[in-house]
Structures are given as C-alpha cells and as structure tokens.
Amino acid sequence: MTLYAFSGAIEQGLxxxxxxxxxxxxxxxxxxxxxxxxxxxxLGAAVCSVCIVSGWPPFLALLPAVGAGFLAGMVTGLLxxxxxxxxLLASILTMTALYSINIRVMGGRPNxxxxxxxxxxxSLAGLGLPPYLTSNLVFLAVVIIIIGGLxxxxxxxFGQALLATGDNPRMITSLGVNTHxxxxxxxxxxxxxxxxxxxxxxxxxGAADVSMGVGTIVAGLASIVVGETLLxxxxxxxxxxxxxxxxxxxxxxxxxxxSLKIKTFSFTPSDLNLITxxxxxxxxxxxxxxxxxxxxxxxxxxx
Numbered sequence: 001m002t003l004y005a006f007s008g009a010i011e012q013g014l015x016x017x018x019x020x021x022x023x024x025x026x027x028x029x030x031x032x033x034x035x036x037x038x039x040x041x042x043l044g045a046a047v048c049s050v051c052i053v054s055g056w057p058p059f060l061a062l063l064p065a066v067g068a069g070f071l072a073g074m075v076t077g078l079l080x081x082x083x084x085x086x087x088l089l090a091s092i093l094t095m096t097a098l099y100s101i102n103i104r105v106m107g108g109r110p111n112x113x114x115x116x117x118x119x120x121x122x123s124l125a126g127l128g129l130p131p132y133l134t135s136n137l138v139f140l141a142v143v144i145i146i147i148g149g150l151x152x153x154x155x156x157x158f159g160q161a162l163l164a165t166g167d168n169p170r171m172i173t174s175l176g177v178n179t180h181x182x183x184x185x186x187x188x189x190x191x192x193x194x195x196x197x198x199x200x201x202x203x204x205x206g207a208a209d210v211s212m213g214v215g216t217i218v219a220g221l222a223s224i225v226v227g228e229t230l231l232x233x234x235x236x237x238x239x240x241x242x243x244x245x246x247x248x249x250x251x252x253x254x255x256x257x258x259s260l261k262i263k264t265f266s267f268t269p270s271d272l273n274l275i276t277x278x279x280x281x282x283x284x285x286x287x288x289x290x291x292x293x294x295x296x297x298x299x300x301x302x303x
C-alpha cells in the first residue's frame with residue numbers, strides 16, 4: 001500500500017469516524033437500532049452543498065447541515081416514542097423518506113457539484129501542505145472537538161440520563177426522567193453527527209450525491225465492533241476513543257485488502273461489502289478466540 005493510499009485511509013477513517021460516533025450513541029448508548037444515518041449523511045451533504053452554492057461561507061454551511069440531520073433524527077425518535085412504531089421500522093421509514101427529500105433539497109437533481117467552490121480546507125491552503133494532509137488536519141481538528149464535546153456531555157446530567165435510558169429505562173423512568181425526550185434528543189444528536197460527516201465528505205470530494213449514504217450504517221457498526229475489539233474497556237471515555245480508532249483501523253484494513261494481490265487474484269471496489277462482512281465477523285469472533293486460547297493456556301499450565 002502506498003503512502004498516498006494510507007493517508008487516504010486515515011482521511012476516510014477520521015471523517016467517517018464522526019458518523020461512527022453518532023452511530024455509537026444510538027446503538028451502544030441508547031440501545032436504539034437506527035438506520036436513519038443512511039439518509040441523514042447525504043442530507044447533510046446536500047444541505048451543505050446547496051448553502052455553499054448559494055454563497056454561504058463553507059464553515060457556516062455546516063450549521064444548517066447539522067440542524068437538518070438533527071431534525072431527521074428527531075423524526076425517527078418521535079415516530080418511535082409518540083406513534084409507538086418499532087424503532088427499526090421507524091428509522092427505515094425516515095431513511096426512505098429522506099431519499100426523496102435529499103433530491104428535493106438539491107433542486108430535483110441526484111447530485112450537486114462543488115468544483116471551484118470554497119471549502120473548509122481553503123483556510124489551510126496558505127500553509128503549502130499537500131491537499132491530502134490539509135484535509136487530514138481539518139478532520140482531526142473536528143474529531144477532537146467532537147470527542148471532547150461527547151466526553152463532556154456524558155458527564156452532564158443529560159448524558160447520564162442517556163446512558164441510563166439505554167441501560168435500564170424502567171429504572172430511570174421511576175426517577176422522573178422523561179425517556180421519550182431523552183430518546184428523541186439522543187437520536188437527533190446521533191444523526192446530526194452523521195449529517196456533519198456527510199457535509200465534510202461533500203466538501204472534500206467536491207460533490208454531494210443522493211446515494212452517498214448507502215452502506216453508512218454498516219461502516220458505522222464495523223467501526224464500533226473493530227474499535228471495541230482493539231480497546232476493550234468499560235469506561236465510556238475510552239469507548240468513544242475506541243470508535244474513532246475502529247473507524248481508522250477499518251478503513252486501513254479495507255485499503256490493505258484492496259491493495260492485496262496474490263498472483264492473478266486481487267480485490268476490487270465491488271468486493272467492499274464482502275471485505276466489510278469478513279472484518280466485522282472477525283472482530284466479533286476475536287474476543288471468543290482470545291478467551292478460548294487463554295483457557296487452553298491455563299489448562300496446559302495446570303496439567
């Protein structure tokens with residue numbers, strides 16, 4: 001794997017790590033299987049791109065994108081809490097609706113180009129760094145801010161309510177916490193991070209596309225599983241860092257697999273889903289293999 005490919009994998013790991021952090025909030029903190037992110041990520045990209053084309057500064061264009069993602073998540077939360085629709089089905093309904101909404105946001109087109117438009121990376125253009133290093137620095141700065149914000153949020157009363165809602169909703173309800181309100185805000189926060197990730201991806205790639213969110217939830221779950229395998233800890237702060245590490249490791253593993261060539265055999269981009277499934281399966285099995293090996297080692301030592 002070349003240095004350029006490795007840097008590209010780190011870049012994707014960082015920017016999609018923002019989305020993975022959002023998925024972590026729903027799947028691990030709230031215990032809420034949410035597929036809305038497949039629609040909220042391109043929603044953020046679409047809203048941000050339209051704002052930039054309309055003359056908005058690139059950093060300011062991130063705000064309505066984040067807000068749009070938050071509203072999409074709130075819709076899923078409200079469908080679940082108020083209309084009593086199963087959370088998985090509610091997220092599928094929202095995701096399906098967002099496909100049409102994203103096309104409408106982009107003026108009836110399936111994509112919108114940002115070639116020649118200002119981006120958040122222009123602020124570092126004066127440093128004379130290669131474009132791929134510039135994007136990595138911007139993504140790293142955003143990720144650090146988000147991780148710091150999440151760690152702070154978890155320590156607040158609302159953050160503790162989020163954790164308790166996912167862990168034991170009956171107990172936290174008996175203490176007077178409105179779990180419906182917590183779920184709606186939690187799912188909204190999750191999708192706002194996915195939308196922010198989509199907005200940054202659109203600025204980095206120079207375009208927003210209605211289909212760019214396909215497979216987002218799979219990548220997010222893979223990042224979480226891989227991260228938890230690499231850093232197994234009960235501390236929520238470590239788990240948040242593990243999600244980012246898992247996202248980077250997941251993208252590097254994909255880059256390595258795509259660069260692998262054995263005689264005439266090699267992986268192609270069409271094999272991405274196969275590689276992802278294999279990585280997730282391996283990450284899920286690794287803890288059991290470690291436990292089995294440790295037990296076998298203890299058995300031989302006692303003998």
